[in-house]
Amino acid sequence: MNALNQEAITHGRLEVICGPMFAGKTTELMQRIARARAEGRRVVVFKPQRDTRYATDEIVTHTGCRLSAVSVTHAREFLTHCSDYATIAIDEVHFFALDAVEPITHMLRRGQSVIVSGCDLDHFGDTFEPFAALIPLANEVLRLTGVCTRCGGLSTHSARLSGTTQRIEVGGVGQYEPRCAACFTPSHR
Template sequence: MIYSERNHPIQQKRGSIEVICGSMFSGKTEELIRRLKRANFAKQRVEIFKPKIDTRYSEDEVVSHDKTAIRSTPVESSGSILLMSGDVDVIGIDEAQFFDEGLVDVCTQLANQGIRVIIAGLDMDFKGVPFGPMPALCAIAEDVFKVHAICVRCGALAYVSHRLVDSDKRVLLGEMTEYEPICRDCYNASKHQE
């Protein structure tokens, strides 16, 4: 604890990194928005960023699949987050898997400056492979919160966002018509049917 000249405790900013991860339709963005709205309610200065390529629901809002939304700033690269973060207490980052690997250093710098960084993103791509900077972010985070969708085929906890359309592109924006959350067993069974 740090004290002022009059021996009063001084509030010290403590930076941290929180990661919310899981498959599509698991509530990652909804949880990110909930945490950011709580910070806003507590009168903390909040800034939210998302990758510019994510225009599914809105160009300038982070929007969950159930249409809950919060204003955000779309950016081209992780470096832009450092340039645009300004004087804030909390930074939210959605769809982190779409950012470059530099996001890990950006989040570390922000946390070291005393900023609470809350990140949401897919931990794996449609093939079940760790996605973008997410594995490294999970490794350096103080808190990792994994959320699960329910397998649409059997009702177990979902493991992966299974792609329903024929495309091998790693990044393919989509919703329920392009992806479904399925468990490990159903995913393995679907690979044998292909």
């Protein structure tokens, strides 16, 4: 068997779940984790250490569903924790910025499957870098929408309600609102 065929057989699958805040991204990630585990696959779940909104060793949806997760401060830590797992799930992947891309491509090359979820747009309306790099590598991209708080249309953006120049501000209900493109106003820099 030549190297190309070997690559085709062992290359892992990348699934990308993206969209604005309050669109159900973490819920979708949890469903995919549950499905993989039901198929007998070993799954490890990562989350950024910075995201301490609800718990430090769990991912938690806005509706209160929980799942154990490994908190890491830098994307390079993915590789030190994931060698025994068939599937690697990463929540809030935008927190890791471009640093997430190299470890993920490494996992895929060695045949592990990766599922990521996160916001593809920041509150300035700009693309979060890992998605620009990861979407072309993905076997599947699911872009979820929520409900625009202004008009009731499909939300694609996350509007920051209080002023900040920080690109990543951890926040939940009360700090961000889902908006459609027409109702979205980018934060001032």
